[in-house]
Amino acid sequence: MPEFMNDLFSAGKHSRYFNHTRSYGLFSRVRTIAWILAILQTAWILVDWLLLPEDVSSTIAYGRILASLSCLALGIWFSHPYRLEISLIRLLLLVLVLTIFQTWSNFILIGHGLESEVLAGYAFFPFMIITMLAIFPLTILEVTGFAVFVILVELVTQLWTGKFGVVAGLNDLWLLAVLGCIAGWASVNQLSMLLVLYRQATRDPLTGLANRRQVMDQLDGDIKDARELNQPLSVLLFDLDKFKSFNDNHGHAAGDLVLKQFARILKDNAKRKVDLAGRFGGEEFLMVLPGMNEADAVQVADAVRQGCHNTRVKVPTGEEVSFSTSIGIAVLHDKDEDRTRLLQRADEALYAAKDGGRDRYVVAPKSERTE
Incomplete structure (x- = not known):
């Protein structure tokens, strides 16, 4: 059991052969989500056009197009699918693209006197990002790092907008923390199942060595x-x-x-x-x-x-x-x-x-x- 918990806590104990398997799983899921987000970001320009003033919607449209192109680039980045560090960088870039767009769009909306909470497709961004982590087989250290990053970005945003300390802001931080725990549990559970299946498929049952x-x-x-x-x-x-x-x-x-x-x-x-x-x-x-x-x-x-x-x-x-x-x-x-x-x-x-x-x-x- 302690050895298994070490495997879930950090990738340092994983063999490079298991890391190849996990890396390809991360690679394929990041690619799929990147393609979906590239389409949704572009399609949401029409929603912005219906809900936002023309000058604001036009400005944000450029940001959405840039975010879509970034997601598209991640979707067509096929090199080194079996290198774990590269797959984790892919996931980090996906999170950064979404986080940067969210922060930049909030800056534009607040600059024009608009609240992202009353507009479709903006306030839910940090919740979407942190919930998305549940899709990936990550170690405890990895998922904690991603979740803390998203929460810190939300905290800085609240401090910048003056929302920190009010009930709505505290509710958002609390909800992000709860979702982070749930997403982390789901993500680590995926890693656990992947480890079990991998060992069943690749290990000799008597000696525990590779078959x-x-x-x-x-x-x-x-x-x-x-x-x-x-x-x-x-x-x-x-x-x-x-x-x-x-x-x-x-x-x-x-x-x-x-x-x-x-x-x-x-x-x-x-x-x-x-x-x-x-x-x-x-x-x-x-x-x-x-x-x-x-x-x-x-x-x-x-x-x-x-x-x-x-x-x-x-x-x-x-x-x-x-x-x-x-x-x-x-x-x-x-x-x-x-x-x-x-x-x-x-x-x-x-x-x-x-x-x-x-x-x-x-x-x-x-x-x-x-x-």
């Missing part, structure tokens, strides 16, 4: 990034030594305990956010280490092997047992090498480690390209 499908998908992306950024990439393939015999002697319940303990060792050694440890199938595991060269990958492999030596598992019979692992290491040297060939080399190195006596690692030779 085979997740590892394969992310390995494809990491290989692509390694090529584009000209960075190394290492893959470690693990096999628990004589695990079938262990299950036959101690039972599958004991085997599950060993698998869970080995998963903890892998987690402890996948120290960077970009590192991914997963269950490849049965007693085989895989670790993907983007940006890591052969020497560093060997250190990780040896740390995992030593971690097994230092661990004993108490099985249901009360007996404490030990276990070891064989490891195949493959480093992406050939930028044209695909996932299949990279894993094949890691598998060949793993079998060489097992044939060499187990409880060791072997580094695969560089890939030989065939013409």
Whole structure:
């Protein structure tokens, strides 16, 4: 539970793979809302023309057109949909566009002796902005930041217009605070559901590591990034030594305990956010280490092997047992090498480690390209 609450409080604990998923969700929702607002802002010019004096409606029309164009630009901004920081900037820009238009239109209306409260489409702006946050899967820190910003803008506006301290102004601030709490709850609840669904779809239920499908998908992306950024990439393939015999002697319940303990060792050694440890199938595991060269990958492999030596598992019979692992290491040297060939080399190195006596690692030779 504490770990889950940390995930809801801040994105600092999220893996980059989950952040990719959340980033695309934010990106698609900001884009949809931006398109809708671009249409509504333009259509509202007709309402202003019916309700406002001609000189005021003409002035505000320019602001609405500029806001519509800004929303349109956000709607057609398709780059980097999987980068979380860019998606959050998109949302911030959307909030800023609406806030700036609201503040500027209030300035125009008050300058002409008009009250925004009696005009359609103006007084509700801060409430619309803060309620809109409920649509997005945000952490507690993120939604709090957005909500506080909107409330502070309303507070400054009230101080500027002399509305602060009167009943109507206090009611608006109170309502914004209540809506902020409701929107925040809904937004964090969305993040919670997204986390649960993501983990169900991508994690091995026994060990909690990434499942085979997740590892394969992310390995494809990491290989692509390694090529584009000209960075190394290492893959470690693990096999628990004589695990079938262990299950036959101690039972599958004991085997599950060993698998869970080995998963903890892998987690402890996948120290960077970009590192991914997963269950490849049965007693085989895989670790993907983007940006890591052969020497560093060997250190990780040896740390995992030593971690097994230092661990004993108490099985249901009360007996404490030990276990070891064989490891195949493959480093992406050939930028044209695909996932299949990279894993094949890691598998060949793993079998060489097992044939060499187990409880060791072997580094695969560089890939030989065939013409």
